[in-house]
Amino acid sequence: MNASWRMIFGRRWLLVILALLFAWTVGRLGTQIVNLSETADPWAASARFFGAAFSPSFSDQNPSLPATATPFLERLGTDLLRTLRYAVIAISIAIPLGLILGLFASEQWLPTNKSRPVLNSLRWILRMGLSLIRAIHELIWALLFLAAVGDSPLTACLALAIPSSAILGKVFSELIDEQIRSARNVITASGGSGAQGFIGGILPAALPDMISYALYRFECALRSSAVLGFIGIETIGLGIRRSFNNIYYGEVWTQLYVLIALVIIVESIGNLIRRRLRNGVPRRKEAPSDSETALRKTAPKDHFVRSLGMAAIIGILAAWNLGDILLKPGIEGQRIERLSRFLAQLTPDPVAPERPVPTWEERKKAWNTGSDQVIPWLTNLWKSPGQEALTNTVAMSVAAIILAGATALLLVPWGARTLASAKPLGLEMMGGKIRGLIGAFVRGIFILTRAVPEYLYAFLLVGILGPSAWPLVFALALHNLGILGRLWSEVVENRNTSEPREILRLGGSRLQAFLAALLPLSLNRFILFFFYRWESCVREATVLGMLGISSLGYYISIRESFLQYDQILFFALLGAAAVIAGDILSDVLRKKLRS
Amino acid sequence: MSLIQVKDATRRYGATSALAGVSLSLAPGEKVALIGPSGSGKTTLLRLLGLQEKPSAGNVSTLGCDLCAGCAMSIRETRSKIGMLPQDLGLVANLRVIQNIVLGRSGTRNLLRTCRDLFFPSKSDRREIFESLQRLDIAEKMYDRTDSLSGGQRQRVALARSLFQGAEILLADEPLSAVDPARGRDVLKLLTSLSDEQGLSLIVSLHQVELAREFFPRIIGLKEGKIVFDGTPTDEQIAELYQS
Numbered sequence: 081m082n083a084s085w086r087m088i089f090g091r092r093w094l095l096v097i098l099a100l101l102f103a104w105t106v107g108r109l110g111t112q113i114v115n116l117s118e119t120a121d122p123w124a125a126s127a128r129f130f131g132a133a134f135s136p137s138f139s140d141q142n143p144s145l146p147a148t149a150t151p152f153l154e155r156l157g158t159d160l161l162r163t164l165r166y167a168v169i170a171i172s173i174a175i176p177l178g179l180i181l182g183l184f185a186s187e188q189w190l191p192t193n194k195s196r197p198v199l200n201s202l203r204w205i206l207r208m209g210l211s212l213i214r215a216i217h218e219l220i221w222a223l224l225f226l227a228a229v230g231d232s233p234l235t236a237c238l239a240l241a242i243p244s245s246a247i248l249g250k251v252f253s254e255l256i257d258e259q260i261r262s263a264r265n266v267i268t269a270s271g272g273s274g275a276q277g278f279i280g281g282i283l284p285a286a287l288p289d290m291i292s293y294a295l296y297r298f299e300c301a302l303r304s305s306a307v308l309g310f311i312g313i314e315t316i317g318l319g320i321r322r323s324f325n326n327i328y329y330g331e332v333w334t335q336l337y338v339l340i341a342l343v344i345i346v347e348s349i350g351n352l353i354r355r356r357l358r359n360g361v362p363r364r365k366e367a368p369s370d371s372e373t374a375l376r377k378t379a380p381k382d383h384f385v386r387s388l389g390m391a392a393i394i395g396i397l398a399a400w401n402l403g404d405i406l407l408k409p410g411i412e413g414q415r416i417e418r419l420s421r422f423l424a425q426l427t428p429d430p431v432a433p434e435r436p437v438p439t440w441e442e443r444k445k446a447w448n449t450g451s452d453q454v455i456p457w458l459t460n461l462w463k464s465p466g467q468e469a470l471t472n473t474v475a476m477s478v479a480a481i482i483l484a485g486a487t488a489l490l491l492v493p494w495g496a497r498t499l500a501s502a503k504p505l506g507l508e509m510m511g512g513k514i515r516g517l518i519g520a521f522v523r524g525i526f527i528l529t530r531a532v533p534e535y536l537y538a539f540l541l542v543g544i545l546g547p548s549a550w551p552l553v554f555a556l557a558l559h560n561l562g563i564l565g566r567l568w569s570e571v572v573e574n575r576n577t578s579e580p581r582e583i584l585r586l587g588g589s590r591l592q593a594f595l596a597a598l599l600p601l602s603l604n605r606f607i608l609f610f611f612y613r614w615e616s617c618v619r620e621a622t623v624l625g626m627l628g629i630s631s632l633g634y635y636i637s638i639r640e641s642f643l644q645y646d647q648i649l650f651f652a653l654l655g656a657a658a659v660i661a662g663d664i665l666s667d668v669l670r671k672k673l674r675s
Numbered sequence: 676m677s678l679i680q681v682k683d684a685t686r687r688y689g690a691t692s693a694l695a696g697v698s699l700s701l702a703p704g705e706k707v708a709l710i711g712p713s714g715s716g717k718t719t720l721l722r723l724l725g726l727q728e729k730p731s732a733g734n735v736s737t738l739g740c741d742l743c744a745g746c747a748m749s750i751r752e753t754r755s756k757i758g759m760l761p762q763d764l765g766l767v768a769n770l771r772v773i774q775n776i777v778l779g780r781s782g783t784r785n786l787l788r789t790c791r792d793l794f795f796p797s798k799s800d801r802r803e804i805f806e807s808l809q810r811l812d813i814a815e816k817m818y819d820r821t822d823s824l825s826g827g828q829r830q831r832v833a834l835a836r837s838l839f840q841g842a843e844i845l846l847a848d849e850p851l852s853a854v855d856p857a858r859g860r861d862v863l864k865l866l867t868s869l870s871d872e873q874g875l876s877l878i879v880s881l882h883q884v885e886l887a888r889e890f891f892p893r894i895i896g897l898k899e900g901k902i903v904f905d906g907t908p909t910d911e912q913i914a915e916l917y918q919s
Contacts, residue, residue, distance in 0.1 A: 263775075266765035269727055270840050271755030271782020276789045280778040284767050284793075360769065360820040369815035372805040379771070379818030 105479035115546035137330025163315040167301040168399040170240030178248025185253035213246035215656035217623045218304040228422040234406045288357040295350035303533035343531040425645040472631040477617035480556030488564040493594035495522030496572040505581045530562025552624040567609045611666035618662040622655030683733035693719040695900040708887035709880040711897035717880040755782025758842030764833040768822035779840035844876045863890045
């Protein structure tokens, strides 16, 4: 059996494994998709909801509002600005922090002398710390910060900033280590220091990719900022929740449209900047080559990117300085007391001191009397409900990514630009106009589905279908359909080789060219992205349960209402462990596929 | 006085030895071509001469600096007088030409100055770089992004960096691999004429025997980490060098 046969068989096994896994998730999550009371009609409910999509409301739907109440559109504007503001503040904290963390998590600063192994192990500890921090979802950070420092805008910003910093740190460190060392080596070989080599030879080369990724993280922070509304922070999510719960579906759709528009605008600006950073700008004015001054004055400058950079700085300054006070004033002592109470609540129950604000002596005493109970406490939590909650969470993520992958696979041949045109892969063919329209439509689906955050989908779907695991699975699948669709389309579009063109030339259809050539050629990269998205599905699935379905998030929200932060911490760390395991698994698979 | 003194230098990587007992010396202003089949130790020898690695055994002294025995000046100061032209040129693609060149003087400047140089190079630096780019015939590219230049133009940028650095020795690792074959002669003409004008010592590793003979009075043949000949080789010596 030669290598290509082995590859095909290997991939068939993958299909079989995915089918079996999906069957397992169905067995695990049940087949009940709709879970409403007997009298409720899910068709009527969804018809009402989706019908309202065509009649978004521009004024309050509540007829009994007092005349003094803030009108709907004004409320919406404030919510939207606040959503944007928190995301801007968060990313302005996360970028510098991520840069510092990323530098220390990279190999760049390691000396070549004897202390290298010791420092390298410190670097690995830092990397693991970053993984742990990023594995915990923004919503959980927000719950913990709300309890620790109270309800302030700063709470929301920190909850967004902390996981973002960790993710940026991880990605920045990888980008830094990926760069070719040649330019740095020339600098050090001509007497420059390691720091000079880094500043001159590595950082400039890594910078475009770093900016590009930071822009993507800003987009994510924006979506997360909206989602924070669902736990009561006053962003657009809160508005959507209120309108939905009051059955003002027109209002819901207006807010959805505005949020989607904002996300799409941010994404398109990001794409523009990305393209310009990659290609640079051509020289517009020819200058006489005998005058240095003339050359310098006519040097190609990207005014678009520069003015956006200025706008970003102004935006950050405005976000920090305008609007509500970031940290609500409180008496210093109160704040410390609150934090101390929170820490006591965070302590595992068996060793928790009795009084809410304990002294050191009381803490020590509690530890001495209860420390042998900690392990049984943990085992009990794991037995019930930890184990089951974890399995359900993983099952949801697996079902979602398989659904998203299968749908994206069906749509990609219709959406990829190189196929959806009159001249697929440069060959004149029939039916171009219709294919072009279908292509634009499919790409529109990808853009729309990824613009809405998973949690928001989940909230709406649970509202329509009633509480069961499947609305959550569909929510995860929808968002990831948009992302996978885009990533996979890009893979197909970049594969401009002769094999698919040959199939078209011989009279094959576009679909045949896709199935027989483009798909097998791109399959490895497809699988790579599939696992990358699965890992983020696990992370998201840990919080979706907060909407009332038996999984980790469910127990986190239940324990939150009892202020049992020790148990919340347990479930959060359990979820983080699953994310890290998924991270490692997908890393291993990706490395295998690359080689 | 010789610029470079190498005595019985050996360099091993694990079990394989890239260099096995090489000795040579080089006078100021000398031009040397280093030829030999792939894997004969040319790059390793250049790295040792550039004080980037220590020999496993023997001595390498460049500009009076020996990594094993000690240096007349500090290592950084010595290195600031050695220009390196690696095979891939070592330029940052998305920086402007002037930014890449100004980094050549990192060895004699501190970190803060390097940061300043990247954004606001001083007037005298700008003038100096402009003049040397004029001499290399690519002055009009001074403020363009380096990746918008052709292979040959990029090589001139890398060369301008070494000139701006104020190198006394230039070590070039296969400088012809980045340009198309027809331009090879021009590149070597430029390198050797710069060497003549500025009294720059030149060590260039090459694959093209004919070009080496045309431009270099002294040719060193390396095979399996040993020097096979040093001077003006006969045709038989060349044939033997490339015989496996």
